[in-house]
Amino acid sequence: QVQLKESGPGLVQPSQTLSLTCTVSGLSLTSNSVSWIRQPPGKGLEWMGVIWSNGGTDYNSAIKSRLSISRDTSKSQVFLKMNSLQTEDTAMYFCARTAFDYFDYWGQGVMVTVSS
Amino acid sequence: DTVLTQSPALAVSPGERVSISCRASEGVNSYMHWYQQKPGQQPKLLIYKASNLASGVPARFSGSGSGTDFTLTIDPVEADDTATYFCQQSWNDPWTFGGGTKLELK
Numbered sequence: 001q002v003q004l005k006e007s008g009p010g011l012v013q014p015s016q017t018l019s020l021t022c023t024v025s026g027l028s029l030t031s032n033s034v035s036w037i038r039q040p041p042g043k044g045l046e047w048m049g050v051i052w053s054n055g056g057t058d059y060n061s062a063i064k065s066r067l068s069i070s071r072d073t074s075k076s077q078v079f080l081k082m083n084s085l086q087t088e089d090t091a092m093y094f095c096a097r098t099a100f101d102y103f104d105y106w107g108q109g110v111m112v113t114v115s116s
Numbered sequence: 117d118t119v120l121t122q123s124p125a126l127a128v129s130p131g132e133r134v135s136i137s138c139r140a141s142e143g144v145n146s147y148m149h150w151y152q153q154k155p156g157q158q159p160k161l162l163i164y165k166a167s168n169l170a171s172g173v174p175a176r177f178s179g180s181g182s183g184t185d186f187t188l189t190i191d192p193v194e195a196d197d198t199a200t201y202f203c204q205q206s207w208n209d210p211w212t213f214g215g216g217t218k219l220e221l222k
Binding site: 061103108 | 117147149157158164165170171204206209212213214215
């Protein structure tokens with residue numbers, strides 16, 4: 001069955017870089033696309049960006065200058081890197097399989113707190 | 117960006133029918149999708165492309181609409197449906213979500 005699992009540091013200092021990993025099973029990254037989506041505590045969802053099955057990427061223009069999504073298909077992993085973190089980046093970060101333009105399988109999420 | 121507006125909260129009794137609305141600030145064709153999120157859990161896909169039921173989702177859930185006005189209907193509502201429901205559009209870049217409607221049961 002399809003599974004996605006996020007991992008990464010729970011605490012990041014302001015101005016530092018966030019690095020997260022999404023490890024997938026039950027699907028191949030060469031034929032499936034994966035998005036990153038985040039949710040601040042008690043708030044709504046924000047789509048951050050997608051890495052397509054062909055390796056191309058698209059990002060939300062609001063954070064495009066700070067964000068990079070990449071992958072290692074041999075390890076079935078997708079990576080998120082976002083720099084210049086601020087307190088407003090505190091959120092639950094999810095990875096999700098992207099079926100064309102909607103999200104049909106989600107990871108359980110990883111909470112990231114930006115604080116000194 | 118396309119803003120999706122949802123009512124913040126609704127309260128209904130089990131067995132009733134409930135309609136949850138989502139209004140887009142600009143047309144999104146039929147590229148509207150719905151998710152259910154229970155506290156402490158990840159969102160779950162319910163409806164894709166306005167009216168298509170996702171795999172494994174009970175037929176009590178249905179979706180309708182096109183352009184700027186969309187509706188998620190649950191009929192009949194069950195106690196387990198207590199959750200927050202989000203709409204998401206993928207017609208305009210960037211893809212955006214509504215603020216969510218919290219459904220409570222009386």
